[in-house]
Amino acid sequence: MYITMPPFEKARVLVVGDVMLDRYWHGVSTRISPEAPVPVVNVSQTEDRLGGAANVALNMSALGCKVSLVGVIGKDEAGQILQRSLTAAGIHADLQVSTTKPTVTKLRVISRHQQLLRMDFEDKYGAEDSSEFVVKVERLLADADIMVLSDYAKGSLQDCQALIALAHRCGVPVLVDPKGHDFSRYRNANVITPNFVEFEAIVGKCDSEREIVARGSRLMADLDLQGVLVTRGEQGLSLLRPDKPELHLPARGREVFDVTGAGDTVIATLAAALAAGQTLPEATALANIAAGIVVGKLGTASVSAAELRRAIIADQGAQSGVVTEEQLLQAIEDARAAGERIVFTNGCFDIIHAGHVGYLEEARKQGDRLIVAVNSDASIRKLKGEGRPINPLDRRMAVLAGLESVNWVVPFSDDTPERLLRRVKPDVLVKGGDYSVDQVVGASLVKANGGEVRVLGLVENCSTTSIVNKILHH
Incomplete structure (x- = not known):
């Protein structure tokens, strides 16, 4: 039950x-x-x-x-x-x-x-x-x-x-x-x-x-x-x-x-x-x-x-690892009761590489608990076309959950994480890349709730697409 x-x-x-x-x-x-x-x-x-x-x-x-x-x-x-x-x-x-x-x-x-x-x-x-x-x-x-x-x-x-x-x-x-x-x-x-x-x-x-x-x-x-x-x-x-x-x-x-x-x-x-x-x-x-x-x-x-x-x-086994949205919300409520800051990031994380690991370690340093929201298989196909993802959702989440820097991994199937952000109300929203803060999806929602938005740099020459291309050409 x-x-x-x-x-x-x-x-x-x-x-x-x-x-x-x-x-x-x-x-x-x-x-x-x-x-x-x-x-x-x-x-x-x-x-x-x-x-x-x-x-x-x-x-x-x-x-x-x-x-x-x-x-x-x-x-x-x-x-x-x-x-x-x-x-x-x-x-x-x-x-x-x-x-x-x-x-x-x-x-x-x-x-x-x-x-x-x-x-x-x-x-x-x-x-x-x-x-x-x-x-x-x-x-x-x-x-x-x-x-x-x-x-x-x-x-x-x-x-x-x-x-x-x-x-x-x-x-x-x-x-x-x-x-x-x-x-x-x-x-x-x-x-x-x-x-x-x-x-x-x-x-x-x-x-x-x-x-x-x-x-x-x-x-x-x-x-x-x-x-x-x-x-x-x-x-x-x-x-x-x-x-x-x-x-x-x-x-x-x-x-x-x-x-x-x-x-x-x-x-x-x-x-x-x-x-x-x-x-x-x-x-x-x-x-x-x-x-x-x-x-x-x-x-x-x-x-x-x-x-x-x-x-x-x-x-419910939701202290950490892969969780449902409802389990996540309960876990966040308990973390906040203990005065902890909640950090949120999202992405496809199709093939986990050094760039992902370094980015997530840096994201965790922005607060006390790190949530990683992961795109569903269908939403990735919609974003990147047929043939992606390489790894199905359950495997991607399992790998992320095994990283020391990650507290909770939750899936989402919407085109953007905005609906989930409305429920989670993170203290810090983190995104990696060359975005400006205002270009980050959900930034206005997070700031309206009193949260912060931070853009972190990524490790150069590390991307899932480049890894896939390298495999295909060898």
Whole structure:
């Protein structure tokens, strides 16, 4: 499946659920307490992070989405920290304040990257603590493309059916990260995303993917769901949809450091991608990549747009070499995010010779990354007549991709590279020969976008035509 980076900045998502504060106390432990057989940790650093539904919202905000959040906090310091952190992350938080219950807080004690202890501070919320949810959600749904219910069984989501019905009346799809042993409370949601343990607790033990599919199909029929995405840890993800082939995606091949919050990242990326216009299978593949990133981090964490973009590029094999236009545009976006200057040149490059190599080495020096756009076979015949090119497009691109100076090689079939230049918007356009800057095709486009145009000299007595003529006369 070809995976692309969606326009997350266009996505508007509403998250409703159990918000919490994740606290981390870091320190070194070198001895056992004389009072009890437990390690003594000398705390040297404390850290507060958004957790639960707040972490789901943070993951979406980190991708560039416009995010709103509805949840419950206590009238305490933890609630104030949560509110400030959400505001700092650019998340519009409309939180109901409970006067009788504390903000749900999880405190983890960590030494040498190992979690030694977790302490939970919570008192399950009741109906009175989320009594304003329907009004708050109704007000925010008008500016949402999708709604996520993030259920951590802390009591904030007292009436999921009312929220789901409200969203559907507004034409907004609903995704649910479920908890508990009664999934009927999520009836009529579009997609639910249980982990494998939660899934088996509802449908029964599954010893094979065939059983996962069969039991998942029954679950979808019973609850009128349009999809179930089962997160299976090291086994990857399984997407089930009524009357459509199942999709099993293997886990990303990287070292697992901490699975805390991985489920948040999956549903956040899934929802954000759907809101940005991707299909459910495409969004699932993207969520799988994002999950592979976040498990390599310690504690509750999010995935940035830049991290996800780089992972997509790596997944598509587009870090360098021969690429499609879409792969090129993603790779350029990542390079620009790193502050790199993009250099563009184009040509036929029929028989690679010393003149080409020297020219491309000089072109690369004009910036950080060099794109070589190569004429298609048909466009060369149109330019140079029958009998050319000598080498077909795939071979010409393969040779260029093997040069150290070249980062990306992309084909184009137009008479000129102007259409491609409009998409790439290079920082520097380079051409070799006796042209003046104004004679270079696409020069005005590049300069209009704030770029530069440079003409480089060529190695004398080196040309494809002269090489071909020499071969023919010998």
